[in-house]
Amino acid sequence: MIGYPTKKTNVLQTSAAEALKVxxxxxxxxxxxxxxxxxxASNDYYIEIDRALIHKKPTPIQVVRVDYxxxxxxxxxxxxxxxxxxxxxxGIYRGKAIDFEAKETKxxxxxxxxxxxxxxxxxxxxxxLHGGIGFVIIRFTCLNETYLLDxxxxxxxxxxxxxxxxxxxxxxxxxxxIREGLTPRLNYLDNVDELYFMEDKNGK
Amino acid sequence: MIGYPTKKTNVLQTSAAEALKVxxxxxxxxxxxxxxxxxxASNDYYIEIDRALIHKKPTPIQVVRVDYxxxxxxxxxxxxxxxxxxxxxxGIYRGKAIDFEAKETKxxxxxxxxxxxxxxxxxxxxxxLHGGIGFVIIRFTCLNETYLLDxxxxxxxxxxxxxxxxxxxxxxxxxxxIREGLTPRLNYLDNVDELYFMEDKNGK
Numbered sequence: 001m002i003g004y005p006t007k008k009t010n011v012l013q014t015s016a017a018e019a020l021k022v023x024x025x026x027x028x029x030x031x032x033x034x035x036x037x038x039x040x041a042s043n044d045y046y047i048e049i050d051r052a053l054i055h056k057k058p059t060p061i062q063v064v065r066v067d068y069x070x071x072x073x074x075x076x077x078x079x080x081x082x083x084x085x086x087x088x089x090x091g092i093y094r095g096k097a098i099d100f101e102a103k104e105t106k107x108x109x110x111x112x113x114x115x116x117x118x119x120x121x122x123x124x125x126x127x128x129l130h131g132g133i134g135f136v137i138i139r140f141t142c143l144n145e146t147y148l149l150d151x152x153x154x155x156x157x158x159x160x161x162x163x164x165x166x167x168x169x170x171x172x173x174x175x176x177x178i179r180e181g182l183t184p185r186l187n188y189l190d191n192v193d194e195l196y197f198m199e200d201k202n203g204k
Numbered sequence: 205m206i207g208y209p210t211k212k213t214n215v216l217q218t219s220a221a222e223a224l225k226v227x228x229x230x231x232x233x234x235x236x237x238x239x240x241x242x243x244x245a246s247n248d249y250y251i252e253i254d255r256a257l258i259h260k261k262p263t264p265i266q267v268v269r270v271d272y273x274x275x276x277x278x279x280x281x282x283x284x285x286x287x288x289x290x291x292x293x294x295g296i297y298r299g300k301a302i303d304f305e306a307k308e309t310k311x312x313x314x315x316x317x318x319x320x321x322x323x324x325x326x327x328x329x330x331x332x333l334h335g336g337i338g339f340v341i342i343r344f345t346c347l348n349e350t351y352l353l354d355x356x357x358x359x360x361x362x363x364x365x366x367x368x369x370x371x372x373x374x375x376x377x378x379x380x381x382i383r384e385g386l387t388p389r390l391n392y393l394d395n396v397d398e399l400y401f402m403e404d405k406n407g408k
Binding site (some may be wrong): 005050052053055059073074077078080081085090092098099109126129 | 252262290301302327334354
């Protein structure tokens with residue numbers, strides 16, 4: 001197979017890169033859509049039409065020092081990113097608690113588990129324990145494919161010590177391809193309807 | 205009535221003071237418990253014993269500039285507090301989505317609606333619309349009393365244009381007093397059980 005010299009196949013979302021996310025988001029603004037901005041726009045649309053109430057949680061930041069140049073305005077001058085203890089998105093859909101994490105990768109063949117924090121897996125386990133709907137959205141940016149994977153499947157694979165990643169074949173087989181469009185950009189609630197609200201489908 | 209010269213009766217939580225919250229929290233550390241730290245400790249306990257999965261959302265911060273003194277560490281050197289678009293707490297309890305806001309006041313006679321953002325009320329309206337459990341926790345710090353008020357009651361009062369606040373009498377009559385202790389510090393899920401999971405009680 002011939003490589004693409006201008007494209008890197010490294011995975012973007014290692015644990016260390018987490019801290020750069022907000023930064024990257026700002027610098028990418030207007031230069032093409034990220035998974036996060038697609039999900040946020042979709043959630044805004046879902047809220048507007050009263051289909052669901054799902055938000056991204058703010059990135060956790062430890063504030064150390066704040067200046068007050070004007071009485072009314074606070075300027076943070078020293079702060080650090082903290083490791084998130086939960087997933088990025090949660091809310092309510094059709095009376096159920098919804099909770100999920102979203103990750104994108106530039107890799108074309110697999111999704112590495114290094115991109116998910118152990119405490120995010122623990123969090124998803126607790127989401128299922130308490131009766132919520134949990135899943136992971138994974139986008140392969142170079143393939144233009146975005147999948148929704150049930151949390152139970154991801155947790156099982158993650159806790160299998162011999163597995164370090166999910167291959168694209170596994171994700172295609174066990175995940176649900178998300179339809180992309182204009183509004184919403186990512187119609188992932190249709191996948192949620194199919195997976196969690198149709199009892200006869202997919203054996204769930 | 206004789207005033208207390210060393211105690212102010214101003215309400216702490218006006219819209220402008222929102223930005224100072226994190227700051228205040230840091231400077232109060234170790235000098236007595238705030239409502240927020242009580243709720244966070246209670247939620248940690250509830251998570252530990254697998255009773256519920258409820259977290260405080262991080263304070264939303266707009267990051268403008270980041271330095272990288274070392275390759276591995278990002279230092280935020282310019283950032284600003286953003287107005288939150290949702291309530292502070294949400295999660296899952298007994299299979300239901302839970303969503304609430306918490307406020308404390310130094311006032312002894314009433315709780316002003318100025319302390320709640322209009323979009324937080326809109327958010328609570330949507331929580332109810334989508335089938336979640338919504339409420340507001342209000343602590344009167346000088347009275348040592350903390351109440352849980354159903355979102356529907358708070359929304360109705362808030363949307364009543366002639367009402368600018370809830371009196372302590374109204375809160376005592378319509379709210380549910382939260383028992384305080386050691387673990388959990390604020391046993392608010394017992395109030396949730398009474399209000400939302402016992403059909404014959406309180407006419408709900």
